[in-house]
Amino acid sequence: MTLNRRAFLGTSLGLAAATGLASAPAYASEGDAARWRRIPRGGIGMHLYTMRTPLAADFLGTLEQLAEIGYATVGVSGRHNNSASAIRGFLDRTGLRAVLEHVAYTTLTGTGLPQALEDLHTLGAKWPVVPSLPGSMHTPAGFREAAREFNRIGQASRDAGLGPVQFHNHGLDHEVVDGENLYEILLEETDPHLVAFELDVYWAAKGGADPARLFVEHPRRFPALHVKDMAPDGDFADVGSGVLDFAAMFENAHIGGVQQWLVEHDRPADPFATARNSYNHLAALRY
Template identity: 25%
Template sequence: MRSMASTLLTPNQINSIMKRREFIQSSSLAAVGMLTLPSFLMKKEKKGQIGLQLYTLRSTIGQDPKGVLKKVSEFGYKNLETYGYGDGKIFGMGFKEFNDYVKSLGMKVTSGHYGLDMIKGDKWKKAVDDAKANGQKFMVVPYINEDQRKTIDDYKRIIADLNAAGEVCNAAGIRFGYHNHAFEFDTVDGQIPYDVMLKELDPKNVGMEMDIFWVVNAGRDPLKYFEQYPGRFEQWHVKDMDKSDKNRNANIGSGTIDWKPIFAKAKQSGLKHFYVEQESYPGEPINSVEEGAKYLKTIL
């Protein structure tokens, strides 16, 4: 048995032990805190992955696609979602040429929008093949024309087409999706079309790209949908709502939508990518694109 004298510690030793205990305790608390964050926010490499739907710059990108893309890259965008693809071309460029230029700027095309008229037959196979060849991971239908959605049976026919198009994408290793507006939340034949879509679209074939602005515009709560259908909302459109006119966009961070609690539920949503998109602007579209990136960098 050791003598009591041999177990006595000097003041310096006691101070060292106390500091070590404080370090261990603070480290443990930090680790617990990290576990409560969505994985989307925990990964440093994800912080910079701000995306842009190029439709935001539709007034200029067709005239000077390379110049517009270069400016977008300078704002810090990393992921792009395209629109306007047709028969192997986009914005007057070959699809491969376009993708190669995007990559040379340190960005990548992660998703693209394709009309309902494209999701069958050879047109769809060509689009899917081009997306796969260029490393694109998502393909999305963004809109249903008014004359195509008069009844719930109309929606159900479209749902069947979407499920079939998703099977083609799955075979190529691409994720297919559907993007909402506000009209899917209007009552049709006593039902809410968006809810019907969530129930009848096969999650194995079709994911959802939630346009958060349009969900809020329709008087719905995005967080409730995340809770009811966890993991289904793999991509988002991020655009803010004007304080005086709910049908107009504000620059992100200056409107009425509180983005912090929404991004806090990214993991529950199933989020893989999000894209800044604006359809109306307080000034020049390119300035809104810059302001959107600046704001998002402050909350991610």
């Protein structure tokens, strides 16, 4: 599905204008810094799917380099034959903190749920995240079934002393099928105390959604983001090098309840260069 970029940027800028900040620069001078928001250093993280190639060769060494760049947190996605306790040991040695882990829908809806929640405690993380739904569920009925399951999983997660379960979106999740927006079904038919959303802003935009609008219309539902930029041709890009207007988008992030900005790139040519470029952009961003 192609992105209607003009509609996306127009809506985002319109929302910024409504708060009187449409002219706010992405980068403010030192004297102006107090006038603009910035992402807290503790909120800039790396979703480890980006780093899967170097992690497979040297898990600890990769985390050490992320910490040296300045990252504070990680989203775990693939353990590369390490146990949860081993990864926790690596994190503790590097000063990084896991905030969430991606766990398959079939694991969380099946007998693997208790162990998955226990592993989150071991990792020191807060949120279980469903990375995607089976393709056969991409219908209104399928998404309603998922909403019921998410409420159940979220209750179990809360009962275990963790946060709500989160759902990570892709472009197809924003489709309108039989007159119904699939993603909106999840937003409307899940309990906000039990279910939240790890919003991938690239896939939201690719699917025709407007993250800035979602933050306003569904406040406090988006504790974590995948911050992924879009190249002019629609491919993936390092954060800050593409066409997505993050300054306008993040103006409403506090309304959405965002706590974690997790960098992601699905196909980085050089994962460490992507990590450095993306961190530097987010650390300097003012909005």
